[in-house]
Amino acid sequence: MxxxxxxxxxxxxxxxxxxxxxxxxxxxxxxxxxxxxxxxxxxxxxxxxxxxxxxxxxxxxxxxxxxxxxxxxAPASANTEVADNKNVSGDITVKAAPLPTVDSYENMKKLLGSTLHFANASNKDVVETKGAGGYAIKDDLTKSAPIDNNMSSSNISKKAYPDYSTTNNQVQGVEEGDVVKTDGDYIYKINGSTAQIIRALPATEMKVIKNITLNNEIRLQELFVDNKTLTVIGTYYKKNDATNTTEDYNIDSIYPINSTPITKVLIYNISDKSSISELRSFEVSGSYYTARKIDSKIYIISNQFINLYKKSGGEQPALPFYSDDTKKSAYTDITLDKIKYCPDAVAPNYLNISSIDTAMPNSGLEISTYMTSAGNIYVSDKNLYVAGYDITKLNNSPSTTLYKFSLDKGKAQYLSKAEVPGTTLNQFSMDENNGYFRIATTVNGSTSKNNLYVLDNNLSIVGKIENIAPSERIYSTRFMGDRAYMVTFKNTDPLYVIDLKTPESPKILGELKLPGFSTYLHPYDENHIIGFGKDTEEVSETTSSSNTVTKRVIQKGLKLAIFDVTNVNDPKVMFSTTIGDNGTDSAALYNHKAFLFSKERQLLAFPLSVNEFDNKVPRNPNDPYGTLKFEGAYVYKVDLENGFTLKSKISNQSYSNKDFKTFTIGFDYSIQRLLYINNSLYSVSNNRISAYNMADYSQVGSLSTEVK
Known part of the structure; x- marks a missing residue:
């Protein structure tokens, strides 16, 4: 050798x-x-x-x-650059080239000319604003609900798991803001312009210990709470200093914009309930849209419609602005050289993403602004996804433009974008799992169709199923690990079971058809799902003029179902029950946070109003939606042996008798949320909290929370 x-x-x-x-x-x-x-x-x-x-x-x-x-x-294409960061799982993300900045007013006018005209005049029947500037397809249902899903409950006797319920969050570890929260000792809630802190224990002696009342022009919308801080978020309107609007620039403006919405955030020190103090406040222009809290960091999304008008000194755009500390500083404009845009998805809207660390409330405020639409939002523990829309395409080939932002050290940083056909229904249309992003869309048109796309870490489409349930549209979607469940509807309610184990080749495994539709799907366990929606019936009608028989679908009452998907190729309905007749409604049909579920406690509860037809005559011309018979909440025992067992009907309204035959409805007494602490169930409305013993649901406490 x-x-x-x-x-x-x-x-x-x-x-x-x-x-x-x-x-x-x-x-x-x-x-x-x-x-x-x-x-x-x-x-x-x-x-x-x-x-x-x-x-x-x-x-x-x-x-x-x-x-x-x-x-x-991962070689970068001519349009990409390698990112400096990796997500938590260690995946490398190749991001798109940095977005360009607006830089000049002339460029802004050029970018916005066609879109403003389109939004204001051409397509009022197609698009509508969401949060003063976000755009979506009209008639999209809003809100519908991983596996964390409020299953964290408590063992009544042994305290084997947490003793109080939490917000029904979509993603484990990513908290969503809500109007009511509890830490197991206190209840925190919003009542108009007031944030209230209520001592919840013992349930027989509830007491309001603090009303934090703000300017009555501020409408508080959501809050977050932890051991040391309470964060409240709301919107108010600031009058503009000019009345001359976009008409000077040959852009149709049928709605003069005389004021600008402002998102206000206040953080309080609540570690000592006897001495609650304000730690920090800030404001960002735009209507509050949504927020997420990961550990101690809160990310806040606001939308601001772009208003063009003349100021003294010449033509100026209405810039987004902020105040880092409302007690010490005036507003600071976010200048055009700081505002970014996506060249092929411009919209007349500022999307502001701001973030703050509640553990360090005096730290700097992070704000980034993008000139784009903000539709539905999905947030994982490491990334933020914005589903935006190019509104100029909504008449022809509607599509969703996805923007991906990393959430690193409390700051949102743009990573990449993609475009998929169709539009999303709500946040549950999107999901991130093992470095892949999954999204379900509906393409509306003469014949609607539904699609599911799987994108890799760089937002390149790697797998897809298209043309699912032609002529129908998606009413709910739920991603659970390597599976997706999708409900579409036109005449019947198909539930599709979709296999996503191999991202490059998703496939439909099974399908179940039954009357009605589910607007929300909630995991019971790995092989069972709760469907929450409406019952329907197909009826035949004969027209008097032509004597022809036509069929159409009518809505009936609210429907609960348990789907067994143990055999993914043959899903079945194990149990179902219907409440009331047409006109029966529940906030949980549109907002998953109103849905309280605990598998361990065998508990399901939700607010609702029940309508029934007198003498059970359906579709009486004089009584098309039945008569209101009850307003409050239903509480069920739910298990896989007996299905749904109604345990109690509870209400915060003032009924004249126990049969609920006559009563006066007061909006401020309508139940917004239900929660539990130890062995007590609490029904929360603006002006009242009631407490019930969960052993027999007898009422044990009541507290007026009216703000005078």
């Missing part, structure tokens, strides 16, 4: 020994495999001499040893 050959073999052996214990990340291994499949194999293995092979191996292993410091692999 020659000395040079022995040296080469020794070098190779040393390299192997040094790096043999390095674990290759799955994402990197997958990328290498794809590279080999694309033809690089001949380049890699053409090195036949040991020295060259050893050098190549050392290079690869050295790169691995530097992982995750090296952002290597």
């Amino acid at each position: 020659s000395s040079s050959k022995k040296i080469n073999e020794d070098n190779l052996k040393k390299a192997k020994q040094k790096y043999e214990n390095i674990e290759i990340p799955a994402s990197l291994d997958s990328t290498i495999e794809k590279a080999v499949e694309k033809g690089e194999k001949k380049d890699i293995f053409k090195y036949r001499f040991p020295l060259t092979a050893a050098a190549f191996l050392c290079f690869i292993l050295l790169a691995l040893s530097c992982f995750p410091k090296l952002n290597f692999i």
Whole structure:
């Protein structure tokens, strides 16, 4: 053996020994495999001499040893650049080239000219505003509900798990704001312009210990709470300093904009309930849309319709603005060189993403602004996804433009974008799992159709199913790990079970058809799902003029169902029950946060109003929606042996008798949320909280929370 050959073999052996214990990340291994499949194999293995092979191996292993410091692999296209960051799972994200900034007023006018005209005049029957500037298809249902899903409950006797309910969040570890929250000792709620803190224990002695009353022009919308802080978020309107609107620029303006919505955020120190104090407040222009809290960091989304008008000194756009501390500073404009836009999805709207760390309330406020529409929002524990719409395309080929932002150290940073056909129904139309993003859309048109797309970490479509249930549209979607469940509707309610285990080849496994539709799907366990929606009936009608028989679908009462998907190829309805007749309604049909469920407690509760037809005559011309018979909440025991067992009807209204035959409805006494602490169930409305013993649902406490 020659000395040079022995040296080469020794070098190779040393390299192997040094790096043999390095674990290759799955994402990197997958990328290498794809590279080999694309033809690089001949380049890699053409090195036949040991020295060259050893050098190549050392290079690869050295790169691995530097992982995750090296952002290597995944070749960037001409339009992309490699990101400096990785998500929590270690996946490398290739992001699109940085978005351009508006920079000048002339550029803004050019970008907005056609879209403002379109939004204001051409398509009022197609688009509508959501939060003063976001756009969506009209008639989209809003809100519908992983596995965390409020199953965290408490064992009444042994305290084997948490003793109080939490907000029904979509993603575990990502908290959503709500109008009511509890920490197990106190209830925190919003009542108009007042944030209230109520001592909840004992349930027989509830007491309002603090009313934090703000300017009555502020409409509080949601709050967050932890051990030390209470954060409240609301919107008020600031009168504009000009009345001359977009008409000067040949842009149709049928709705003069005389005021600007402002999102206000206040953070309070509640560690000592006897001495609650304000820690921080700030304001960002735009209507509050939604927020998420991850650990101590809160991310806030606001929408602001762009108003063009003349100021003294010349033409100026209405810039977005903020006040970092409303007690100490005036407003600061976010200038055009700081506002970014997506060239192929411009909308007359500022999307403001602001964030604050409640653990360090005096830290800097992070704000980023994008000139785009903000429709539905999905947030994982590491990324924010915005489903926006190019409103100029809604007449022809409506599509969703996805924007992906990383949530790193309390700051939202743009990563990449993608476009998929169709529009999303709500936040449950989207999901992130193991580095893949899944989205369900409906393409409306002469014949509607539904699609499901799987995108990789860089938002490239890797798998899809299109043309699901032609002529129908999606009423609810729920992603659960490697499966998706989708309900579409026209005449019947098909429930589709979709396999997503192999992202590149999603497929429909099973289908179940039954009357009615579910607007919300909630996991019971891995193999069972609760459907919450409306019952329907197909009826035949004969027209008097032509004496022809036509069929149409009429809505009936509210419907609960338990679907058994143990056999994914043959899903079944295990149990179902219907409440009331047409006109029966529940906030939980549109807002998943009104849905209280605990598998451990066998508890299901939700607010509702019940309508019934007198003498059970359906569709009486003089009584098309039945007569209101009850307003409050229903409480069920739910299990897989008996299905739904009604345990109690509770109400915060003032009924004249126990049969609820006559009563006066007061909006401020309508139940908004239900929660439990220990063995007590609480029904919460604006002006009253009632407490019930969960052993027999007898009322044990009542508290007036009216703000005078």
